[in-house]
Amino acid sequence: MKITLFWHRRDLRFQDNAGLAAALQSGHPVLPLFIYDQTILEKLPRDDARLTFIFDQVERLGQEAYDAGGGFVARFGKVPEIFEQLLKDYDVAAIYTNEDYEPYATERDTAIAKLAEQAGAEFKAFKDQVIFAKDEVLTKNGKPSKVFGAYSKAWQAKAKPEDFEPHPSQRLFKRENLAALKAADKKRPTLADLGFERHEQPTPPAKLPAADVVKNYDKKRDFPADNKGTTHMSVHLRFGTVSVRQLMHQAQEVNIKLLNEMIWRDFFMMLLWHYPNTAEEAYDPKMRDLPYRDDPEQYKAWTEGRTGYPLVDAGMRQLNQTGYMHNRARIAAAGFLVKQLFMDWKLGEHYFSEKLIDYDMSNNVGNWQWMAGTGAVAAPWFRVYSPDSQQKQYDPDYKYVKQWVPEFGTDKYPAPIVDHKFGRERAIDAIRKGRK
Numbered sequence: 001m002k003i004t005l006f007w008h009r010r011d012l013r014f015q016d017n018a019g020l021a022a023a024l025q026s027g028h029p030v031l032p033l034f035i036y037d038q039t040i041l042e043k044l045p046r047d048d049a050r051l052t053f054i055f056d057q058v059e060r061l062g063q064e065a066y067d068a069g070g071g072f073v074a075r076f077g078k079v080p081e082i083f084e085q086l087l088k089d090y091d092v093a094a095i096y097t098n099e100d101y102e103p104y105a106t107e108r109d110t111a112i113a114k115l116a117e118q119a120g121a122e123f124k125a126f127k128d129q130v131i132f133a134k135d136e137v138l139t140k141n142g143k144p145s146k147v148f149g150a151y152s153k154a155w156q157a158k159a160k161p162e163d164f165e166p167h168p169s170q171r172l173f174k175r176e177n178l179a180a181l182k183a184a185d186k187k188r189p190t191l192a193d194l195g196f197e198r199h200e201q202p203t204p205p206a207k208l209p210a211a212d213v214v215k216n217y218d219k220k221r222d223f224p225a226d227n228k229g230t231t232h233m234s235v236h237l238r239f240g241t242v243s244v245r246q247l248m249h250q251a252q253e254v255n256i257k258l259l260n261e262m263i264w265r266d267f268f269m270m271l272l273w274h275y276p277n278t279a280e281e282a283y284d285p286k287m288r289d290l291p292y293r294d295d296p297e298q299y300k301a302w303t304e305g306r307t308g309y310p311l312v313d314a315g316m317r318q319l320n321q322t323g324y325m326h327n328r329a330r331i332a333a334a335g336f337l338v339k340q341l342f343m344d345w346k347l348g349e350h351y352f353s354e355k356l357i358d359y360d361m362s363n364n365v366g367n368w369q370w371m372a373g374t375g376a377v378a379a380p381w382f383r384v385y386s387p388d389s390q391q392k393q394y395d396p397d398y399k400y401v402k403q404w405v406p407e408f409g410t411d412k413y414p415a416p417i418v419d420h421k422f423g424r425e426r427a428i429d430a431i432r433k434g435r436k
């Protein structure tokens with residue numbers, strides 16, 4: 001019997017899933033699939049917390065599919081080879097999936113679409129992880145916007161109630177629409193089969209944030225000591241364990257500031273899709289060859305939260321211990337690396353990419369380039385945040401600092417590794433001379 005394969009990637013849920021809903025209406029029984037992509041996995045440390053998170057989600061989906069009377073395929077290997085085998089193992093009429101806008105993913109999907117075509121199967125990708133993608137919100141001249149305020153305004157003017165409508169995937173996910181598994185797929189790979197160890201990091205439940213968090217978001221979001229000041233939805237948005245439509249709809253109804261922050265996410269994803277080179281190099285050509293400093297000792301102090309600037313250190317330790325960092329601390333830590341230490345933003349972007357459980361290339365690259373003044377949208381290159389003023393403004397009682405830096409205030413806490421004024425002038429001077 002012909003089947004439709006539904007390939008999950010950044011959408012680890014059956015509920016309100018655009019591509020899955022389409023697959024379930026494709027006229028063929030559906031077999032959901034997840035591929036542990038060897039090309040991505042081989043770059044990760046063996047105890048990567050994100051892999052444990054993904055593994056648990058895949059196991060949950062496997063169980064949910066079984067409970068609904070269907071199956072769930074999970075395989076490990078190089079994606080083209082897995083598909084070549086799947087196309088032999090099953091009579092595949094179509095491969096459905098949701099769009100992924102990262103450079104590696106777009107290339108991979110083009111290759112798989114070609115493979116499907118050669119095998120006589122249809123390949124279809126749907127928009128699911130953003131409200132507007134690619135060319136859907138452009139400037140009046142038809143160009144990708146580089147002014148966030150204008151983009152957000154156009155985004156909000158374009159958004160209609162139907163853009164937030166849930167897709168009926170959960171309702172359709174029932175025995176008569178699901179395909180049977182081949183015997184070999186009944187056993188899914190374990191973490192050990194993948195070559196990984198278990199490493200759990202605390203994540204919030206995969207459900208919409210509490211009403212009071214959303215209601216007070218605009219007033220509380222900037223204070224890192226308040227654990228309920230922000231939604232903590234980033235990990236779920238990254239892996240699609242919560243629907244972006246539901247979350248943005250909630251924000252739209254209750255708190256426009258939160259909606260606006262989430263529009264940044266659509267914005268950065270749109271920019272990365274248009275300018276995939278910016279994953280690796282400054283968007284602004286004038287800022288590509290700056291004489292960044294190389295100082296392994298100071299870099300190590302930054303990664304370990306030993307810079308002598310308490311907000312920076314608290315943030316880095318929160319990151320190292322939990323895989324999460326409050327946005328204010330991300331700004332302080334990133335600003336300190338690219339300005340006071342005048343080191344390459346790519347170093348920091350890479351460190352965050354290894355540690356953040358919510359690591360998302362478009363958001364990470366976009367924000368790092370913003371901080372470094374090199375991005376399509378960016379803080380002016382001569383703006384240098386003072387870590388001390390940020391401390392006073394956002395953590396005046398040192399509550400956040402004391403939570404993560406227990407030796408703060410004792411003689412064990414280090415003196416600043418660089419003087420703010422000196423670092424600031426050094427960076428401004430070097431950028432002024434190094435800009436083309």
Ligand SMILES: Cc1cc2nc3c(=O)[nH]c(=O)nc-3n(C[C@H](O)[C@H](O)[C@H](O)COP(=O)(O)OP(=O)(O)OC[C@H]3O[C@@H](n4cnc5c(N)ncnc54)[C@H](O)[C@@H]3O)c2cc1C
Pocket residue numbers: 221230231232233234235237238261262263264265268325326327330331334352356358359360361363364365367368371
């Ligand atoms: C240097 C730096 C690196 C960052 N790297 C990442 C990253 O890898 N992954 C990531 O998801 N976010 C990143 N951010 C953005 C932001 O810090 C996190 O999204 C946020 O702290 C996550 O916590 P939350 O879910 O409670 O956010 P909330 O404040 O509750 O916001 C809700 C959602 O809106 C989106 N959002 C909020 N702020 C931003 C922003 N500035 N840019 C883009 N989207 C935003 C996120 O999807 C977030 O989950 C980075 C910010 C900086 C300054």
